Amino acid sequence: MTVSELLRAIRQPYIDLLAKAAAQPAVIVEPAYRQADGALATEGPLALPCRADTIPAEGDAVGQPSMVDSTSQLEFEPFAFDLETAAVSIRPFVWDWAAIEADGLDESAAVDAFKTWFFAWFDVDDENTPAEDGLHGIVHYLSEPVRTEQGWRVNADLGSAPETAVEDLLFRLVDAGATRISVG
Numbered sequence: 001m002t003v004s005e006l007l008r009a010i011r012q013p014y015i016d017l018l019a020k021a022a023a024q025p026a027v028i029v030e031p032a033y034r035q036a037d038g039a040l041a042t043e044g045p046l047a048l049p050c051r052a053d054t055i056p057a058e059g060d061a062v063g064q065p066s067m068v069d070s071t072s073q074l075e076f077e078p079f080a081f082d083l084e085t086a087a088v089s090i091r092p093f094v095w096d097w098a099a100i101e102a103d104g105l106d107e108s109a110a111v112d113a114f115k116t117w118f119f120a121w122f123d124v125d126d127e128n129t130p131a132e133d134g135l136h137g138i139v140h141y142l143s144e145p146v147r148t149e150q151g152w153r154v155n156a157d158l159g160s161a162p163e164t165a166v167e168d169l170l171f172r173l174v175d176a177g178a179t180r181i182s183v184g
Helices: 003-022 107-122 163-176
Strands: 027-029 054-056 079-083 086-090 098-103 151-157 180-183
Touching: 003 027, 003 079, 003 086, 003 163, 079 163, 086 163, 098 107, 098 163, 107 151, 107 163, 163 180
Parallel strands: 086 180
Antiparallel strands: 027 054, 079 086, 098 151, 098 180
């Protein structure tokens, strides 16, 4: 099994749930939280935005964000490989809450790699056209990086982003100087 195939298999159960929620009548799919003036609402030292899974446009719950949570996790033996200068391991995780650790980076390099990756896959201007399943192919959330013993950890809701988004993050972390990367 290739890395892409593994990531696609991890992603699929969550995407099926999210697509089902997106197919409900009168819902806004994957909206970014915004301020009253329409600007992105951001939080934390990195000023990162966030997305809901859906928001009902009518009915009793109109305007109330709705989150779709993974109900199952693909079970597999940890998958390890070398990516250029980094040892990479992928452990079982759910697509809407992935823990990503990168060792060997200083704070500036880690913050820059995670933040630029996030904005590359967030679709700040809501320009992505929905796919056949009604989803936009975007990430929903990234936590602030937290110091670990030898590097940094973030948690991410990968939303409807394709498996190539995770592959892109791995390459960005390697390019930033990561020596070990763990997803799980």
